[in-house]
Structure formats: C-alpha cells, structure tokens
Amino acid sequence: xxxxFPELRELEITVSDETRDRQWVxxxxxxxxxxxxxxxxxxxxVALWAAAVFTVGLPAGAVAAEDSIPGDLLYPVKxxxxxxxxxxxxxxxxxxxxEELEEIVELDASPAExxxxxxxxxxxxxxxxxxxxxxRVERVxxxxxDRRADVGDVTDRPVDRQPxxxxxxxxxxxxxxxxxxTTTVGDQPATTDDPPRDSDxxxxxxxxxxGTTSTSGPRDDSGFRDEGSTDG
Amino acid sequence: xxxxxxxxxxxxxxxxxxxxxxxxAVYEQTVDDxxxxxxxxxxxxxxxxxxxxxxxxxxVRAADSIEGSGRSIRVWLFKSVRFRCLDELRxxxxxxxxxxxxxxxxxxxxxxxxxxxxxxxxxGELSSRHRxxxxxxxxxxxxxxxxxxxxxxxxxxxxxxxxxAERKLRSALDRAGxxxxxx
Numbered sequence: 100x101x102x103x104f105p106e107l108r109e110l111e112i113t114v115s116d117e118t119r120d121r122q123w124v125x126x127x128x129x130x131x132x133x134x135x136x137x138x139x140x141x142x143x144x145v146a147l148w149a150a151a152v153f154t155v156g157l158p159a160g161a162v163a164a165e166d167s168i169p170g171d172l173l174y175p176v177k178x179x180x181x182x183x184x185x186x187x188x189x190x191x192x193x194x195x196x197x198e199e200l201e202e203i204v205e206l207d208a209s210p211a212e213x214x215x216x217x218x219x220x221x222x223x224x225x226x227x228x229x230x231x232x233x234x235r236v237e238r239v240x241x242x243x244x245d246r247r248a249d250v251g252d253v254t255d256r257p258v259d260r261q262p263x264x265x266x267x268x269x270x271x272x273x274x275x276x277x278x279x280x281t282t283t284v285g286d287q288p289a290t291t292d293d294p295p296r297d298s299d300x301x302x303x304x305x306x307x308x309x310g311t312t313s314t315s316g317p318r319d320d321s322g323f324r325d326e327g328s329t330d331g
Numbered sequence: 332x333x334x335x336x337x338x339x340x341x342x343x344x345x346x347x348x349x350x351x352x353x354x355x356a357v358y359e360q361t362v363d364d365x366x367x368x369x370x371x372x373x374x375x376x377x378x379x380x381x382x383x384x385x386x387x388x389x390x391v392r393a394a395d396s397i398e399g400s401g402r403s404i405r406v407w408l409f410k411s412v413r414f415r416c417l418d419e420l421r422x423x424x425x426x427x428x429x430x431x432x433x434x435x436x437x438x439x440x441x442x443x444x445x446x447x448x449x450x451x452x453x454x455g456e457l458s459s460r461h462r463x464x465x466x467x468x469x470x471x472x473x474x475x476x477x478x479x480x481x482x483x484x485x486x487x488x489x490x491x492x493x494x495x496a497e498r499k500l501r502s503a504l505d506r507a508g509x510x511x512x513x514x
Contacts, residue, residue: 104469104500106453106509109446110371111470114362114380122384126358129391130349 168199168206169216190232196223197235204239213243339401346404349394358387361405364471365412371466372416374446374454382419386411402477409473409481413463420459453503461496468493 102108114122161180164173177195184191200216208216217240224232338360345353362383369379386408390397397404445451454462463482467473475493479486 102469103497104465104504106447106450106504107371107465107469109450110367110466112363112366112370112376112379114366118380119359119362122362122380122387123355123358125384126354126387126391127351129388130351130354133349133391133394 166202168202169212190227190229193220193223193227193229193232196220197232197239200236200239204242217243337401337405339404341401343397343399343401343404346390346394347397349391354387354391354394357390357401357404357408361408362387365408368409368466368471369412369416370446371454371470372413372459372462373419374451378419379416382412382415385415406477406480409467409471409477413481417459417463449504449507449509453500453507453509456503457496457499461492461499464489464493464496465500469497 160173160176164176164180167174167177181192181195196216196219200220203212203216217236220236224236227233339357342353342356346357365383365386366379369382370376373379373382389411390404390408397407454465457465464478467478467481473481475486475489478493479489482489484492
C-alpha cells in the first residue's frame with residue numbers, strides 16, 4: 100500500500116501463529132460460555148408455563164383425578180376442582196361421593212374406609228335434587244348388610260343411627276355391639292381429606308325425595324355418569 | 332467499495348449464530364489489521380494483542396445483535412479496539428506510564444521490539460483522536476468513509492481532521508529526525 104508515511108510501516112503487524120492459537124482458544128471459550136438463548140424472556144416463559152398449567156395441566160389433572168378415590172394421589176386434585184365444577188353442576192360433589200362409595204365397596208376396602216365413604220356419601224346426598232343418588236347409596240348400604248349377614252357380621256350400623264359424637268374415624272361399631280368386627284379408631288388412620296363431620300346431619304335414610312324406599316338390588320352400572328361438566 | 336460485496340459478507344449469518352467457522356474466518360481476515368491499529372495506538376504489542384483478543388470475545392457475546400453486512404462486522408471490531416485503546420491511553424495518562432514501559436499485566440513471554448523511539452515520539456505529539464485517524468488511514472488502510480463509521484464522525488469531518496493530523500505528524504517526524512522516506 101502506498102502511503103505518505105512509510106515511517107509508519109513498522110506499525111504494520113502480522114500476528115504470529117502462537118498468538119493466533121492463543122487468541123482463538125480464548126474466542127472458543129467465549130463461544131462455549133454463551134448461555135443458551137431462550138426465544139422468550141424469563142417473565143414471558145413463566146407466564147407461558149402458568150398459562151399451560153392452568154389451561155392444560157390442571158384440566159388434564161382434573162380429568163385424570165376424576166376416577167380417584169380417597170387415598171389416591173390425585174384425590175386432592177379431585178376435591179380441589181369440585182367447588183368449581185359445582186358451579187355448573189350442583190350435584191357433582193354428591194355424584195363423586197356416591198361413585199367413590201361404590202368403588203370402595205367394590206374394591207372390598209376395609210370396613211372403616213367403607214364407613215367413612217358412607218358418611219361422606221350421606222352428607223353429600225343430603226341436599227341433592229336427584230333421588231337416584233340416594234337410591235344408589237341405599238343400594239350400597241343394603242349390599243353391605245347382605246354381605247355382612249352372609250359372614251355373620253351383624254355390626255352394620257342402622258341407617259337411622261347417628262354415629263357417636265367425636266368419633267372421627269367413622270367407626271360403624273354400635274357401642275353396645277360387642278361382636279363388632281368393624282374397625283375402630285386407630286385401625287385405619289383418618290385421612291386428612293375426609294370431609295369434616297357435620298354433627299347435625301343425620302344419616303341418610305332410605306327415604307327418598309319422593310318418599311319411596313329403595314330396596315336392595317344389583318348396582319346400577321348405568322348410573323350417574325354424565326357429569327354434565329361444562330367447565331371446559 | 333460501498334457497492335461491491337465485502338469479503339466478510341458471507342460470514343455475517345454465521346457470526347450471529349456464533350458459528351466457529353464464521354468467527355474463525357472473520358478473525359483470520361481482520362486480526363492483523365486490528366492488531367496493527369492497536370499497536371499504532373499503544374506502541375506495546377502484548378497490550379495491543381490483548382485489546383484485539385478482548386474485542387473478539389466481546390463480538391462473540393454480542394454476536395446476535397450484529398446487524399448489517401460483513402463491513403459492519405469489520406467496523407464493529409475496529410470500534411471496539413478503538414474504545415479499548417483510548418481507555419488504555421487514558422489510564423496510562425492518569426498513572427503517568429511512559430509508552431515505552433511495560434504496562435501492568437504484560438507478560439514477559441511476549442517480548443517484542445518496540446517501535447522506533449523517534450516514531451513513538453512523533454506519534455506521541457498527536458492527540459489520541461489524530462493518532463486514531465493517522466493509524467487507521469496510513470497503517471490499516473481504511474477509507475475515509477470507514478474511518479467515519481469507526482469514529483462516529485462525518486466523512487467531511489474525518490477528511491478535515493485527517494488533513495490536520497497528517498500535517499502535524501509530518502512536522503513531528505521531521506523534528507524527530509526522520510528524513511522523508513525513512514522506514
């Protein structure tokens with residue numbers, strides 16, 4: 100290059116191979132140190148995750164929890180979603196309790212668990228509009244009576260008997276029945292998800308809303324399946 | 332020059348993606364000029380090399396914000412080296428470090444012959460801004476337009492200041508004992 104200042108030529112540098120290698124290592128380290136670039140900034144990623152959880156994850160979890168019964172991992176999810184669903188279907192809680200009762204009985208759960216499920220179903224169906232639900236509860240109760248009668252167990256709690264106050268385990272043992280094989284407190288730990296006992300709520304009776312009394316019979320598998328969920 | 336394809340144009344996308352091949356190509360095509368520029372500013376080769384290395388590391392970090400053509404990358408690198416060199420000169424001035432002394436942080440294993448003392452003296456008489464113009468124009472060979480982009484000045488201002496710088500340098504070289512045509 101022609102220049103008016105040839106004196107400056109000694110400032111022209113050709114970097115040595117050693118320097119090139121050293122500098123290139125530093126550049127490669129800089130490349131490796133660059134953090135992974137996200138397409139969205141952190142706040143937006145958090146917002147997207149929250150939206151995904153509430154629009155996809157929670158409904159998906161709620162669907163998965165639909166068939167859960169007390170003791171299942173997703174049962175708390177089912178309970179958490181119920182108040183929202185009850186806005187659209189006032190009987191959904193009662194339906195769930197009845198279904199859980201039927202499931203628990205079918206699974207041949209412990210008497211204590213059955214009794215707790217019965218209490219929950221009684222409480223839930225107390226104010227339902229559908230007589231079918233109370234009929235289903237009664238069918239289960241009759242089934243239990245029959246089952247216990249078959250094995251000589253006469254400890255089934257009468258339908259019109261209130262459990263002793265303060266009995267949080269929901270034992271079905273009649274205080275005066277010494278032959279009770281039902282479990283008492285301590286046999287099955289009370290689960291934290293048990294709904295609180297309403298001491299004023301009488302046990303559900305065989306009386307239905309229309310005054311009829313249900314009789315024993317096979318479980319109606321075509322029962323209340325349509326949850327009528329409208330919560331999207 | 333402004334209408335023809337720049338040698339670095341084909342590497343622009345790769346640089347943005349921090350491709351090693353692209354960055355290596357840019358490095359190889361610019362490292363000598365950048366080091367010459369830094370050396371012309373600082374008169375200390377190890378420090379000049381450090382400045383250039385830091386400029387490339389900064390390019391890697393800022394790669395995804397690079398816009399424009401290959402020429403833009405070259406201008407970006409010269410700007411980065413210029414800022415670093417001016418900072419170093421200010422630091423030396425504050426600490427009263429003569430340019431012929433090894434600055435703090437230098438390494439013994441990179442010993443080079445310093446520039447001719449007469450040259451150092453002559454360039455030392457220029458302001459840092461004039462020195463930038465002289466080195467970019469007469470050592471690196473940048474055009475007036477490129478110098479304007481590197482310095483952030485208008486082309487007119489660059490040519491005007493460059494003329495004044497050249498006259499000053501010539502006088503300084505004469506006083507330093509250079510004869511016309513000395514190398």
